[in-house]
Amino acid sequence: MRNLLNFIVRYSAWILFIIYVVVSCILLFNSNPYQHHIYLTSANAMSAAVYGATNNVTSYFHLRDINEDLQRRNADLEMEVLALKHQISRYREMAYADTMSVDSAMMRYSFIIATVINNSVNRPFNYITIEKGELDGVKPEMGVVDQNGVVGIVNIVGPHTARVISLLNSHLRLSCKVKGHDQVGSLVWDGKSPSEAILEELPRHAVYAPGDTIVTSGYSTVFPEGVPVGVVRHSMKDHDENFVALRVDLFTDFTTLSTVRLIRDSLKEELMEVEQTID
Numbered sequence: 001m002r003n004l005l006n007f008i009v010r011y012s013a014w015i016l017f018i019i020y021v022v023v024s025c026i027l028l029f030n031s032n033p034y035q036h037h038i039y040l041t042s043a044n045a046m047s048a049a050v051y052g053a054t055n056n057v058t059s060y061f062h063l064r065d066i067n068e069d070l071q072r073r074n075a076d077l078e079m080e081v082l083a084l085k086h087q088i089s090r091y092r093e094m095a096y097a098d099t100m101s102v103d104s105a106m107m108r109y110s111f112i113i114a115t116v117i118n119n120s121v122n123r124p125f126n127y128i129t130i131e132k133g134e135l136d137g138v139k140p141e142m143g144v145v146d147q148n149g150v151v152g153i154v155n156i157v158g159p160h161t162a163r164v165i166s167l168l169n170s171h172l173r174l175s176c177k178v179k180g181h182d183q184v185g186s187l188v189w190d191g192k193s194p195s196e197a198i199l200e201e202l203p204r205h206a207v208y209a210p211g212d213t214i215v216t217s218g219y220s221t222v223f224p225e226g227v228p229v230g231v232v233r234h235s236m237k238d239h240d241e242n243f244v245a246l247r248v249d250l251f252t253d254f255t256t257l258s259t260v261r262l263i264r265d266s267l268k269e270e271l272m273e274v275e276q277t278i279d
Contacts, residue, residue, distance in 0.1 A: 068113050071259045074147045075111040082109075082226055109224055112137055112262040117161070121168055121194040121254045128152060128164040130260060138162045143223040143263040149251035150174065150229050151260050153222055168194050168254055175220060176229055178246075179213040181206065187214070187229060187248065194254045197230065199246040206244060208232055214248050221268040 114136075118129035132138050134157050142154040144164050153172065156163040165172050167189060174187040176199055183206040185199045199214060212232045218225025230248040237245065265271075 067259055068115075071113050071147065071261060072111070075113070075261050079109060079111075082224055108266045110264045110266070112142075112264055114138075114162075114260055114262060116257045116260060119254070119257050120166075124169075124191050125171060126166040126168040126254075127155070128166050128257065128260075130162050130164060130262075131160070132262070133158045133160040133162050135159050137264065138262060141222055141268075143227075144260050145223075145227060145263065146252055146257060146260050148228070148253065150216065150223065150227055151252055151254075151257065154262065164260075166254065167197065167250065167252070174223075174229070175217040176214050177217045178202075178206065178208045178232070179215045179226075181208070183207075184217045184219065185243075185246075195250055196233070197248050197250055198236070199232075199248050201243045202246065204242065204244050208235070208246060210234055214246075221265050221271050223263060224265075 112132055114130040114132035116128055117131050120126045120128075128144075128151065130138075130144075138154060138157050140154050140157055144151040144154060150167055152164040152166045152169070154162055155165045167174065167187075170189055170191055172189070175184055176187045177184045183203050185202040185206075187197050187199050189197045202208075210232050214229040214232065216223040216225060216227040216229065228251050230250040233247045233249050235244055236247055
């Protein structure tokens with residue numbers, strides 16, 4: 001208490017001066033309309049600057065949530081597009097039928113959103129680690145995509161994390177086809193560039209052209225039919241002369257992966273059980 005009193009006595013002149021200044025400013029700004037207007041304008045400008053800086057900081061920390069929300073919205077839109085394509089195909093087949101029913105085949109699919117926490121692109125066998133695991137519903141052999149196209153297939157699952165075999169892994173072979181055609185081949189990475197792959201084992205009579213879109217064939221429970229993979233750059237010689245190979249520019253940029261989506265097929269276990277019972 002004595003120190004406080006000594007401080008007040010020592011700086012009493014300055015304290016009295018500050019009090020006079022504050023009282024003078026209050027009287028000046030409250031009694032004169034012009035000065036009051038200037039004060040409010042300056043205060044609003046300062047408040048706007050502070051609020052703007054605060055908003056920039058908080059927006060930066062919310063980018064992850066915003067990105068995940070966009071991924072969810074993109075996932076919903078992709079499923080709607082796939083469902084519409086499937087319905088159109090069915091309607092064409094039923095064009096001359098007396099009755100038509102809405103096809104619900106695509107309703108079996110849903111997505112799990114996950115964040116990439118580790119990723120490699122420059123090794124012969126590349127893998128991706130995500131922060132979702134068994135407790136989040138992740139299971140082995142789930143297909144993985146991002147907003148652009150196919151990413152890979154879930155390989156190993158832990159309680160909270162999982163490992164994905166990247167499309168940039170020469171052990172992974174993905175059943176694909178040229179969009180709009182029925183000939184199916186195997187997409188495999190040749191280890192040269194993280195932006196390219198090879199579509200092998202296409203029949204020699206397959207119809208294709210540079211710029212054609214490559215999509216999944218749907219011949220598995222991993223990916224539904226029609227998921228984008230890349231575009232044809234040019235043809236090349238296959239290891240078997242009875243087939244043709246295509247060099248494909250991949251849609252997915254594996255060097256910037258941040259958020260991915262895992263495809264959950266509600267009929268997968270049933271289909272696998274039925275297929276295993278077939279002699």
